[in-house]
Each structure stands twice: as structure tokens, then as C-alpha cells.
Amino acid sequence: MGRGKIEIKRIENSSNRQVTFSKRRNGILKKAKEISVLCDTEVSLIICSSSGKMHQYCSPSTTLVDILDKYHKQSGKKLWDAKHENLSNEIDRIKKENDSMQIKLRHLKGEDITSLNHKELMAIEDALENGHSGIREKKNEKIEGMRKNINLDSFLLNFQGKMLEEEHRYLNFILGQQELAKQQREMTIESNVREIDTDHCTSQMPFAFRVQPIQPNLQKRI
Template identity: 40%
Template sequence: MGRGKVELKRIENPTSRQVTFSKRRNGLLKKAFELSILCDAEVALIILSPSDKIYQFASHETIAMYRNQVGLPESNNSSFRQARTMEFGRNNETEELRRTIEHLEMRLKNLAGEELDMLGMQELKQLERQLKTGVERIRSQMGRVISENISLLKRKHKALQEENSRLQKRVSCFYKLL
């Protein structure tokens, strides 16, 4: 059973539209990749999402070959030249995650008191506030843990005292029997 013909019109539901975009984008990128491998074809594909993200795929030196064919001059500032070849459009996400990791690693170093010379006065004050808040939370948690440990030790102490008392009574009964 084949699929019915899809009516081509804008999808009004934003969630459905985004899901369809993601699925079809991945399918299109996959087909471009497959075409380049199976047919040894030079393929270039650029997709601009509604949120202005760029997804691209280019096999080998496709952009340079295109520029030569059309007669465009080679440019070092060309966005095509700066963009890396992306397989299935995942490198854009990877690059974003890499930047997030770098930012978090720098933040961690700052929280550890390292590489502070790159921070301005406002950032240093914000860092100080965050550290004070963190220290207060740590002290509060330590207080709770210590309090729980004290309660536990008191219960154990009471149980040991009762055990000691019980054993002393047994020993005194044993001595009376002798």
C-alpha cells in the first residue's frame, strides 16, 4: 500500500512544523550523503532553518569546484570557505555543544579561583556572590548532616547504655548464683 499524496502547504502547528522540518532535513542530508557516496558525485546542500540555524553538507571540494565552474573568484572571507563540511547537519550542534563545554569549563575554573584575570569587576562581584551563596548552602547542608549524625550517635549511645545495663544485670545474677 503506497502513501497518499501530501498536500504541500505550510504546517500551522509550530510543534508539528518543527518535527517535520527536523525529519525532512535529516532525510535530505542523508540522501545528499548517499548520492555523493553511491554515485561518486560532488554534492553541496545548504539548509537555513526558520530559527536561522545553518545545516550544510558538502562532499570533498564541491564549493571550490563550483566557484571555478561559475567563474567566481576564490575568497578567503567566503562563508563557504569558513564553513566546515557537515555530515547529516550534526556538526552545527556539535560546535554549539563544544562552545557550551568550553564555557562551563572556564566557569568551573573561575569557581576554583583560576583564570580570574579575564573577568571584569562586575563579573568578579557576581562570582563572589555565587561563591558566598554556595558556601552558605554547603554550611547549611553540613549542619543538617552533623545534626543527623549527632541524633544517630545519641540513639546508638542510648541503645549501648541499655545493652550495658542489661548485661550488668545478667552478670550480677550470675554472681548471685555462684
């Protein structure tokens, strides 16, 4: 039995729709590659899925921009307005400017200068000398700034050292005063202890050794 005819309409089932899209996308991309190789043609194919993902193919011998330019010339229709045209012109201008800057950069490096004339070489030399002078000035500024910072750091270190010396002398003075006060307290305590010991010895002396008062009147009575 032959294959039944498929009605061409939107597939409602999302899973079936995605499977069909993948199969037919691969098939049409394969056909585009085959016709490009077999028939030596310029082919550009763009497929955008419902999810917004883009798939494209362009034959190796051309680009999408080239094909669009050919389409514009043959059909007389433009696919973009003046705004996009100006944007394309601006992109081309930036590309040319970038190429020119790359050439100048190679010249400044001393590359590709064999084709330059005397005036162009003089201009490059002046530019290099001006750049070298600017770099030298900036380097000297950096060195001077570093020297100032070093001098400031040295001043701060010396100042901090003097402050530490003053603090050390002050602490030594306070310590000496405390030692002197301690010695005075010890001497006072020792003197008080001696006085207490002396009084205690006097109170404990035997009665026979005590000095008896002289009574001359007793001799007269006898």
C-alpha cells in the first residue's frame, strides 16, 4: 500500500509538531547543501522556529549579505529601510577606520614601513617622539610621587619613633616614682616594726633590773 496523503495544516499536538519540524528542517538543509554542491549554485537558507531559535545554511562560496545584495539588484526591492541602510554604512565606516588604525599601529611598531615616503616617516617619527616624551613625563611624575610618599612615610616613622621614645621615658619616670614610693613605704614599715619591738622588750624586762628610785629619807630614819 502506498503512503497516504498528508493534509497540510498546522499540527495541533506540540510534541508531534516539534518532531516534524526537526525532521523536515534537517531534510531541507540537506537539500540546500546538495543543490549547492551538485549544481554549483549560491544558496542561503534561514529557518526560524516558533521558539525563536534560528537555523541557517549558506553555501561556502558566498555570504548572506552577498545574496541579499544580488536580490536587491535583480528584484529592485529592499529588505530594510533607510535606517538600516545608514546603520550598514556606519558599520562599513567603522570597519574602514579600524583597518586604518591597525595600519597606523603597525607603522608605529616599525612594521610595513617600506612603502612609506619621507614625509610619512617623519610624521611617524614625530609621533613616536611626542609619545616618548609624554611617557617620560608621566614616569617622572610617578617617580616624584613615590619619592614624596617615601619621604612622608619616613617622616611619619621618625615622628612615631620620637613619640615612642617620649612615652618610654615617661613610663620609666612613672616606674621610678613607684619604686621610690615603695621603698619609702618599706622603710616606714620597718621603722614602725623596730619601735614596736623596742616597746615590747622594755615591757618584758625583769623587776630586779629595774632602776629603783633613791630614797635618802630612809637612811636618816635608820
